Amino acid sequence: MKKKILASMVFLGMGLRVLPAHAAEAEACQMVRIGDVGWSDAAVTNGVAANLLAGLGYKTKTTMVTLAVAYLSLENHQLDVFLSDWEPSGASYIDPYLKRGKVERIVKNLAGARYTLAVPDYVAKQGLTQFKDIAGWASKLNSTIYGIESGNDGNKIVLDIIKANDFGLGKFHLNESSEQGMLSQVSRAVSAQKPIVFLAWEPHPMNMNFHLTYLSGGEKQFGASAEVNTIVTSGYVEKCPNVGHLLKQLTFTIPAENEMMKEVAETHAKPEKVAKDWLKAHPEAVEKWLDGVSTADGKPGLSAVKTYLDQ
Template identity: 45%
Template sequence: MKSSSGFAALPLGLAMGMLLAPQAHAEVSEECSTVRFAEVGWTDITATTALTRSVLEGLGYETTSDTISVPIAYAGMKNDDFDVFLGNWMPSMASISDPYIDKGQVERPRANLQGAKYTLAVPQYVLDAGVTSVADLADNLEKFDGRIYGIEAGNDGNMIIADMIDDDAFGLGAFEMIDSSEAGMLAEVKSKIAAKEWVVFLGWEPHPMNTRFEMGYLEGADDYFGPNLGGATVYTNTRAGYSEACSNVGALLANLEFSLEMENQIMGEIMDEGADPDEAAADWLKQNSSVLEAWLEGVETTQGEPGLPAVKASLGI
């Protein structure tokens, strides 16, 4: 005899367990099935975003990534256009990010990178000539052609440089900041170094520029870029309520931590070898799969299965 549910007559507890078992791990909601990343055109964030997308896609999620300016990234998270941004460099980005975070419009779940730096830099031969501090720049205005090279317009680093010029800090009022892009700035620096010309530019680590060029960072800009040569911590940001609404992705983001060595290696593949960012990230994960154990602790696939074996299988490990 069969019951109306289709199960043979069984003890009530067992029958209920069989009915509930398929629902023990619900699939992710439509809201959470696609994870939308904001990028800002910096190779380090391109690398970390590619790593994270590779893991998420191995878990069964769809992902998207749009390259926009820093202000648009924050406005987009506020307006529910983006879910995740992995490039909140602090403290230099505080003036842009903190108003959104203070109002509860954007959340900052955790730091994902420690030990970064972000300040003005020059080639080593300029350092050797005695320009070791931002206070030395004004006396060499003509040698620098009166220019400080930044990256894309609206970037927090450019805004700091603009503030230094507007304030005539260290006598920099006669300098002009050149908006460009990461690639454009680096091309200009490469050309200047090849000709042994003087150039001052926005530098940071992690980045292959630190090994590609013989360069160094200028002391003295603590009041603008922060102490320890613009010593920085990079944070993960999300739209408000995202980690709660999409708790499985939130668990991954809570585990996600990168290193300077990791990012330098992947960025080098992208910038020096011309590798596709997604392929460079996947190759790095294949060769360094041990990081996945910590990243995927307590994380499941979109079907509720253990995350680690699924991601390894998707990478062919």
């Protein structure tokens, strides 16, 4: 009988050992390095990720990079995570790294997005609704299309269109500045009711601040719609499975991103603060994202994050 009891105790002990609640994450995973390309949507999605990770006991470091440097930094293991892989526009930047196995796409974090050229509604009502219409407006547009920062994937597409003289735009010029610089140009044009063609995307507060028409006919270049993916350095999910599990579940919606970006734009609050307030107001999203996720030291993740958000 003693042998049976002892055997049962050993079996139960083994069961407890092979079925732990959670194991603590490796030391190398305690700091999560995130790439930020300076876009409004990146600011709030990175802010959400940073708050959740902080609540779980991780440290985060967000580094401003260009799109090209983001992937190079992932390849060189100088960054761990990049939440802003817009496709199909960004394919030319990321594809070489994917083919070499240096980075991995782990989840589509946003569906139903848009990224292409747009005009104010009053311009569309005058007849500029398609890519093929732009050339006929050359004099009114000063043969200029407004883009964002140099090296951006959308800028590259426009430059390729100009170089190939697609849609008769060979004599057009791309004005490269920044997201805020471009939007300032749009704001001035709208105030004066002047025509302007520019890079536009959704989610973004511009869709609430201006009445826009997205141009049709550029689907070959920009795609019929857009999606955003989460990218990690190769092998990261295997090395840091708990963070990887969180990242795979971290998906967003256009209304949620628009809401946070609009708050940042109107109040000039830090994106991390806006993201934290949004998380406090949407516990259902937090519960979904933290399902099966533990703290860095292996304790229940949801309760820890709730405590952090209430601080």
